Amino acid sequence: MKMTRLFASSAALAVAALLSSAPVEAQNFSKFVQIGDSLTAGFLDACLVKYGQADSYGAILARQAKVGEFQQPIVDEPGLGGCRKLTAIAPSPQFAIKPSTGKPLNLTLPRPYDNLGIPGYKVSDTVDAKTSADNGNPLTDLVLRGLAGGTTQLQQAASLKPTFLTIWIGNNDVLGAATTGTVIDGVTLTPKAVFDAKYKTIIDTMKAAQGGTGAGVAIALPDVTSIPFFTTISPVITTLNGQPITFLSARNNTGTPAPIPASSIVTLLASTFIGTGYGIPCAVLDAAGAPANHPQRANCNKPLPDTANPLTGIPGVVLYPEEVTALKNRTAEFNATIKSLSEAAGYKYFDANALFADVVANGRLYGGVKLTTAFLSGGIFSYDGVHPTSTGYALFTDELIKFINKAYGATIERPDMAAFMFNGNASSGGFSPTISFPYTPEEALKWAAEIFPPETHKPFVEMFGGKLKAGPLVPDSSSETPVRGDEDFVSRGTETRE
């Protein structure tokens, strides 16, 4: 099954924890329901798959709170979306992509799932989308299944009349702009007014469904620009002679390529382009003594794409400082809305943004082992650089349980982090890696198409006066697509923030 919005589904973050044990006397968890996106769904390694869903933060919370029944839309191995599997770390990380052929295992449940998290969802999807046709997201049908003649995520959650609710929606209202390197208010970035209205609908509907109790937690949106997808590749290249320079790009993909400001963000997707020379001044290759046939000479002095190309689906991989500021500001605005609306309705506001910032700054120490947000080596983020590992979800749930216990006077037992740290979420066996990272041009376009789905195209199409037709992406053979090449220079020439 084709999965769209791979990374768009995600949101940002990061962080932490679990919860558990029965505060029966303090808080009724007999019907625990979740509204959310990929972070609620247990998405990781760029896919929706059983080994991630089993340890979604809701699943961990339900176990710890001793919830009798907690149903999720479990997807069997090898998952949907193409789970990434690390196949090598030297000279640069190599990933295989598993086939996206996982079968749903819980489709016949005659009622809505308790975990209604749907990867890629924005606040408008939660309120308005009843089928995949409404939002172009195939996972809508997987989770909502047209129950009751077609109902939205919000309607299904309300129909369950939860005694306890978590709401963690809105990450994709920011993240899509960030992962595509294309920050356009009203296009890739959800306008504040739209967000406020939709979120209010969610809060009002659920409070009414809960009999006005407001029992539950509304979770803030983390600062997406702090996740490994945006922090692993430094904008600064350290040349062989030690002179620091920045990559080349061109604002809005127009004009003469120029060094980007040092406070810019270069996304993880840029490694595909950097591998073939994009963004690297030819003078750097000269100084490094790169031979004439060095693969990076093919595209040196050419800019890293700044914004997404609606024709090819190739995303931008650079966020200029003002774009970063815009993302942070909008996140802050959304969080202000979440806090004010949720608390006014009686829900507790869990500041996942502050938590994530703390984890980014300090990591978490367990028994002499420090978990950090570093890509691949930190233990908290999965192979997609956006979603947590099972350990990361456990860490988040642990923090959430501490919050719930304090806010509600509950006594939910915190999760056992050792079980996650020493058992991991390894998905070993059976799959022969055939595709490596960085991608071939075809793979890069396929990935870009997943990240930059047709529904995101629509505003672009409209911007161009409807001359473009939204639909499946077709590679533009005339465009300067990257080619897979030797990573030798990249491994020496890029500085990572590990």
Add this chain to the structure above:
Amino acid sequence: MRRMSRGLHAGAVLTVLSLLLWATPSARAAGFSIFEQGSRATGMAGAVTASINDGSAMFYNPAGLADNKQFTAMGGITFLIPDQEFTGANPYPGSSYTVNGKSMIFFPMNLYLAMPVGEGMNLSFGSWFPFGLTTAWENPDQYYGRFISKRAELRHFAFGLQFSMRVNEWFSFGLGPELRVSDVKLFQGYPALNPYTNRVVEVAHVQVVSDGMEAALSFGAGIQFKPTKKLHIGFAYHGSVDQDYTGEAIFFSRPTGYADFDARVAGLAPLDKPIPVETAIQFPATWMTGIAYDFTDCFRVEFNANYMQWDIFKETILKFGTVDGKTLPTKVIPQNYENVWSYRVGLNYKLGETTEFMAGYVYDQTPQPDETTGPLLPDANRAGYTLGASFSPFKNVYTDLSVMALFFHERTTTTNDNNFNGTYKTFVWIPTIGLRMNF
């Protein structure tokens, strides 16, 4: 307290004594201090500072030997038999996790020689073990605290030379230098996140060992008052020591089976070869106060209140040298110990001229805060009950026996710095045997 030059080694005599006194004492008084330095004294729970008069006065109160009128030799063995259990808590290492301390028996020894050098004057030489530590856990390569400590050993001996003198009928004093000799060993696992499995693995077994015995100088002193025939008052002091150690660390590689990951680990640290390392440990000063009263000619009761200035022990710093162009970051282990009191009560009943029976009770506060209580040293407040007896099988020969049942309060940590929390249960049997001979 003056520090001697780093690496100073004890002389030949001290070396021999070191061999005689070899032992790995486990910490059985507050922190890693040890208070069982003589069988008679231990029988009274160490409440002897006001009245001690045998060789162990070198530790309990140097003034106590002022009245020694014969050449006296005293030696003893203290057996330390700990039983330790840890039950974890969530989130780490988990509420279902339990591990036992490794079964061990230690038998540190002490030796005291005292010789009168004039009327009311005495010269004494002796060795005891005022500090020591061994903690080890079962299945050290598997247990969940292995990245904090698999095994820790600290041996700390005092070699003292003291002069004691009776000034008048009611006042005596004693004092003298102490050479403190010690070594330290630490074994732990080195963790990393295997990116292929997203699991924490041990990529190296780390061994940090000091070079031989390091020495530093301190001193001990004490006074005893006897304001009335039946009332005894004593004060004693042993100085602090800031002991530096040099040694080497070796990171023994533990291949994971992922070649490029192992290569990356090898690129971060010099594996399988000695790395110079420096560290230091601060040993606190000890103040002892005691008051004893002879209710009859054969029955004495003594109460002691002792104070240890543990706040000198704030952190342990491991500085690594550079090998193959790679330098490991300095490791700082916070300690943040606090000054503490211990309270001791001892009873002594004499049956004739050569037979004594002792009993005692001690309550000893731990100087270790919750934040640093962990696998390296899980200390706790403790209460000890003692019984002892002394008799003379031959003329001028005395045999001392005692036993202490030391109950550590169950200690549950929730704020450990390493987020390694749970409940420690510890009990220690401490039988002792001693021999005194007058010549």
